[in-house]
Amino acid sequence: MQTQRKSLVSTTLGTQRELVSFHFGTPGEGEKVYVQASLHADETPAMLTAWQLKQRLKQLEADGRLRGEVVLVPVANPVGLSQHVLGQFLGRFEANSGHNFNRSFPMPTAAALVTRIGSKWTRDARENTRLLRRAVRDMLAESTAKNEFESLRLTLLTLAADADVILDLHCSLEATMHLYTSPASWPEVEPLARYIGANGVLLATDSGGQSFDEIHTLLWNEVRALLGEMPLAAPNVAVTIEHRGQRDVSYETAREDADAIVEFLVRRGVIEGQARELPPLLHPATPLAGSEQFVAPVSGVVVYRAAVGARLKAGDPVFDIVDPLTDEVTTLYAKNDGVFYMRRAIRFAYAGAPMGRVSGEKAFRTGVLIGA
Numbered sequence: 001m002q003t004q005r006k007s008l009v010s011t012t013l014g015t016q017r018e019l020v021s022f023h024f025g026t027p028g029e030g031e032k033v034y035v036q037a038s039l040h041a042d043e044t045p046a047m048l049t050a051w052q053l054k055q056r057l058k059q060l061e062a063d064g065r066l067r068g069e070v071v072l073v074p075v076a077n078p079v080g081l082s083q084h085v086l087g088q089f090l091g092r093f094e095a096n097s098g099h100n101f102n103r104s105f106p107m108p109t110a111a112a113l114v115t116r117i118g119s120k121w122t123r124d125a126r127e128n129t130r131l132l133r134r135a136v137r138d139m140l141a142e143s144t145a146k147n148e149f150e151s152l153r154l155t156l157l158t159l160a161a162d163a164d165v166i167l168d169l170h171c172s173l174e175a176t177m178h179l180y181t182s183p184a185s186w187p188e189v190e191p192l193a194r195y196i197g198a199n200g201v202l203l204a205t206d207s208g209g210q211s212f213d214e215i216h217t218l219l220w221n222e223v224r225a226l227l228g229e230m231p232l233a234a235p236n237v238a239v240t241i242e243h244r245g246q247r248d249v250s251y252e253t254a255r256e257d258a259d260a261i262v263e264f265l266v267r268r269g270v271i272e273g274q275a276r277e278l279p280p281l282l283h284p285a286t287p288l289a290g291s292e293q294f295v296a297p298v299s300g301v302v303v304y305r306a307a308v309g310a311r312l313k314a315g316d317p318v319f320d321i322v323d324p325l326t327d328e329v330t331t332l333y334a335k336n337d338g339v340f341y342m343r344r345a346i347r348f349a350y351a352g353a354p355m356g357r358v359s360g361e362k363a364f365r366t367g368v369l370i371g372a
């Protein structure tokens with residue numbers, strides 16, 4: 001294992017943070033896998049899973065079983081880790097700018113990349129993939145971050161730019177295990193969904209948020225469209241793993257999740273060995289555009305009628321909002337069949353508050369499909 005420390009741009013006098021990455025295996029030998037955890041810094045179940053994965057990778061490397069390269073960033077957001085206000089941990093948005101740490105990642109444009117490679121494009125898909133990844137890294141290296149926030153994003157992108165597989169570990173507020181990935185990545189991700197016991201898989205080519213995992217496959221699609229008949233290999237396999245809810249922090253679940261990731265890597269040949277038999281897929285993949293988004297129509301005390309992870313039928317009650325002043329109880333019902341895969345953690349709602357989501361088989365939403 002090699003440890004790398006990248007100093008981030010210091011935004012204010014007397015402060016200096018760094019991003020620490022751990023590197024296993026041999027670069028250029030087999031696939032490169034990039035794993036990061038807790039880009040939203042308050043999503044600590046992901047961080048504990050990454051720590052467990054680190055212990056496994058150290059032993060696997062010592063045993064000579066690595067047949068590829070794995071880059072692990074267990075603490076992907078040292079900036080957000082420092083944001084505490086009156087005892088409350090605020091790790092989703094950068095306090096200085098208000099930007100979500102996992103939105104609008106600034107990748108080089110497809111047009112700029114195609115132009116940069118120019119006459120070097122070939123009729124060999126693998127060679128074109130190598131050229132594209134190198135060009136992405138070179139253009140990122142030429143970028144200059146103006147502040148700590150930009151520095152963090154640029155450092156993360158640079159570490160992941162040439163990876164074959166990108167695993168972005170997160171969690172939700174209160175949730176069942178679920179994944180977000182693209183239709184292009186789903187065939188390669190399905191074994192991971194089985195091993196990790198995903199109770200929901202949400203598919204979108206472009207959710208509108210330019211999140212970390214999505215920008216890599218989006219870039220590939222855009223470059224492919226510009227190249228026309230020029231061949232290009234399949235895009236990076238990229239997925240966001242939601243390790244249940246923020247309070248689901250235990251050695252047991254973190255160990256199980258890390259073991260599932262190891263099995264996935266064994267199956268891909270990144271780790272030598274025989275992967276265990278694939279378990280059944282708990283729930284088929286559904287379009288992110290088919291997920292029902294619940295919004296509180298009134299303010300009041302929230303009483304959930306459905307358990308997180310429950311499989312609901314259209315018409316099932318999902319939650320009540322109780323007004324203790326007027327005695328009015330407002331009940332919201334599911335409009336489609338699906339899994340109640342995530343919900344609000346605070347048991348009080350203001351009018352317009354996002355309350356939870358239920359997956360659905362039929363796409364009906366358009367535009368931006370993910371929240372702030």
